[in-house]
Amino acid sequence: MLKLEQLTKVYPTGDKALTDVTLEIPSGQVVALIGPSGAGKSTLIRCINRLVSPSSGKAILDDVELTALGSAGLRRERRRMGMIFQEYALVERLTVMENVLSGRLGYVGFWRSYFRKFPQKDVDEAFRLLDRVGLLAMADKRADELSGGQRQRVGIARALIQDPALLLVDEPTASLDPKTSRQIMRLICELCKERDLAAIINIHDVALAQMFVERVIGLRFGVVQFDGPPEGLTPDVLTTIYGEEDWKETIQKVDEEDLQDVVS
Amino acid sequence: MQDIQAAFLAAFNLIVSLDADLFEIVGLSLTVTLSAVAISCLLGFPLGALLAISRFPGRGMIVVFISSLMGLPPVVVGLTVYLFLSSAGPLGSWQMLYTPTAMIIAQTLLVTPIVAALTRQIIEDLNGEYSELLRSMSARRRDILSTLLWDARYSLITASLAGMGRALAEVGAVMIVGGNINHVTRVMTTAIALETSKGELALALGLGIILVLLSISINAALMSLRTNMERFAYA
Ligand SMILES: Nc1ncnc2c1ncn2[C@@H]1O[C@H](COP(=O)(O)OP(=O)(O)O)[C@@H](O)[C@H]1O
Ligand SMILES: [Mg+2]
Numbered sequence: 001m002l003k004l005e006q007l008t009k010v011y012p013t014g015d016k017a018l019t020d021v022t023l024e025i026p027s028g029q030v031v032a033l034i035g036p037s038g039a040g041k042s043t044l045i046r047c048i049n050r051l052v053s054p055s056s057g058k059a060i061l062d063d064v065e066l067t068a069l070g071s072a073g074l075r076r077e078r079r080r081m082g083m084i085f086q087e088y089a090l091v092e093r094l095t096v097m098e099n100v101l102s103g104r105l106g107y108v109g110f111w112r113s114y115f116r117k118f119p120q121k122d123v124d125e126a127f128r129l130l131d132r133v134g135l136l137a138m139a140d141k142r143a144d145e146l147s148g149g150q151r152q153r154v155g156i157a158r159a160l161i162q163d164p165a166l167l168l169v170d171e172p173t174a175s176l177d178p179k180t181s182r183q184i185m186r187l188i189c190e191l192c193k194e195r196d197l198a199a200i201i202n203i204h205d206v207a208l209a210q211m212f213v214e215r216v217i218g219l220r221f222g223v224v225q226f227d228g229p230p231e232g233l234t235p236d237v238l239t240t241i242y243g244e245e246d247w248k249e250t251i252q253k254v255d256e257e258d259l260q261d262v263v264s
Numbered sequence: 265m266q267d268i269q270a271a272f273l274a275a276f277n278l279i280v281s282l283d284a285d286l287f288e289i290v291g292l293s294l295t296v297t298l299s300a301v302a303i304s305c306l307l308g309f310p311l312g313a314l315l316a317i318s319r320f321p322g323r324g325m326i327v328v329f330i331s332s333l334m335g336l337p338p339v340v341v342g343l344t345v346y347l348f349l350s351s352a353g354p355l356g357s358w359q360m361l362y363t364p365t366a367m368i369i370a371q372t373l374l375v376t377p378i379v380a381a382l383t384r385q386i387i388e389d390l391n392g393e394y395s396e397l398l399r400s401m402s403a404r405r406r407d408i409l410s411t412l413l414w415d416a417r418y419s420l421i422t423a424s425l426a427g428m429g430r431a432l433a434e435v436g437a438v439m440i441v442g443g444n445i446n447h448v449t450r451v452m453t454t455a456i457a458l459e460t461s462k463g464e465l466a467l468a469l470g471l472g473i474i475l476v477l478l479s480i481s482i483n484a485a486l487m488s489l490r491t492n493m494e495r496f497a498y499a
Contacts, residue, residue: 051396075402083400091394091415105401162401 001026002048002166002198007057007067009043009222017043018222020057027165028196030189032209032230035219036242041202044219045168048200049081050074061166082159084152084188086171090143096154097139100126103158122161129157133187149180156188160195167192167199173208181205185212206238267465274466275473286470293451296364296438297431300371304379305424307372312383313409317391327384333377338370342440345370349441362443367451370437375427382423386416418489425486429479 002025009018017040025031033041046052048059050066059066066077082103090099104122118126130136133153143151152172159167169188173181185201189212192199203209209216210230218226218233218241225241226232278286315327347353349361349369360366390412398408413420435453442449444458452471459468 046396049400051399075404078400078402081400083396085397091397091411093415103401105398105403105407 082164308379339436342437
């Protein structure tokens with residue numbers, strides 16, 4: 001269970017990226033965080049795993065107050081939060097397998113990981129995960145030989161091998177084509193179900209969010225504007241989140257792309 | 265014209281006959297320069313990397329200072345080391361002036377800023393791509409440093425080669441602290457200067473040819489590393 005209490009972030013530049021964000025996410029629930037660019041989505045998930053320090057408010061994961069942790073405690077808790085990035089999420093010159101195993105870095109320490117001295121059970125788990133995300137055959141390929149979708153699958157496997165309690169996902173589909181985007185979203189949501197994992201998925205694409213999650217949170221200018229099931233995203237609600245133009249464009253775009261998928 | 269042709273011929277003969285004097289000088293040059301580059305890497309890699317990932321007051325000034333040291337005139341470095349090592353200087357009792365060790369010290373001072381400044385740039389760029397990923401995986405500071413240094417290893421080799429090019433070609437610093445003593449501290453550049461002034465063109469030319477070949481090989485190595493690195497994305 002993740003709890004945020006009046007989480008607020010003001011950047012040194014004066015940008016008020018988050019204002020009093022309060023919400024609860026039970027384990028096993030996948031939440032899509034939507035909102036226009038600059039709404040504070042990335043800031044929100046970075047405040048949870050403290051890649052960004054919140055200005056005030058609390059983030060609590062299973063009774064541990066993340067916002068109060070010192071550096072040792074933070075390292076320990078970060079292992080329980082798997083993060084999946086939009087891009088640059090892999091160490092390019094390592095193999096797929098090594099990238100997945102690097103998710104154990106927080107557990108086994110650097111030297112053991114670079115000299116490939118991972119415990120056998122980590123290696124076994126890495127193979128299982130690669131199999132699950134459909135990349136078993138690519139284990140020895142170098143990361144820079146992969147397509148965007150494949151790279152994202154490796155990122156997912158790497159986050160999962162941390163054995164996290166919470167998955168933080170920042171725009172997992174922003175650099176992917178629509179079809180691959182849907183496959184990746186489906187995979188993330190299935191894996192969360194299988195593992196009873198809570199997840200926050202930042203996504204600017206409303207239709208994609210509606211397709212896969214049970215709960216949507218809409219952010220605008222750092223303030224929560226909507227929190228509910230995807231069916232609740234009426235045109236009025238979407239307008240308060242995105243303003244007049246934006247959301248209609250996203251939806252239309254996806255519809256056209258869907259059509260293309262059907263035709264091809 | 266006749267003289268120059270004869271000198272080229274003699275120089276060529278010295279090289280192909282593996283002339284002992286000539287290769288002693290080349291050997292000492294390489295020993296001094298390679299030692300200086302090795303020490304500079306040991307100092308410059310961690311220093312540059314630390315600067316790249318740290319934020320503290322005065323960091324910007326240190327970065328500017330190190331970059332400006334890259335352009336230090338070798339004679340000034342030689343003079344400084346001379347002042348420290350001369351019998352009247354603070355380290356005079358070590359009696360190191362006019363030894364290869366003194367030359368290594370001087371060249372280390374010349375090369376370390378180059379290696380450190382290039383390392384800082386390389387590691388800072390790489391860190392821009394890795395830092396969130398590594399921190400989100402609970403990597404410690406030293407894990408982050410060693411991951412970055414390791415992943416940037418090909419670029420770091422180019423940094424050390426750049427330093428080597430400068431050390432091998434400079435004449436001012438080694439001349440002042442080494443003294444160009446035959447069989448002891450005579451290296452390629454100082455020998456070329458001396459032999460030319462004596463009119464002994466054969467040895468000077470022979471050394472000059474080898475020096476040029478060495479710099480060409482260093483640059484070729486640099487270039488082929490760069491080309492290869494494009495395949496190794498982000499190397
Ligand atoms: N490192 C930063 N320094 C200053 N301002 C930032 C920084 N990161 C984000 N911001 C600002 O915070 C706001 C929210 O940004 P972000 O969380 O990236 O939004 P989103 O991910 O929804 O696009 C924006 O106004 C952005 O300009
Ligand atoms: Mg963002």
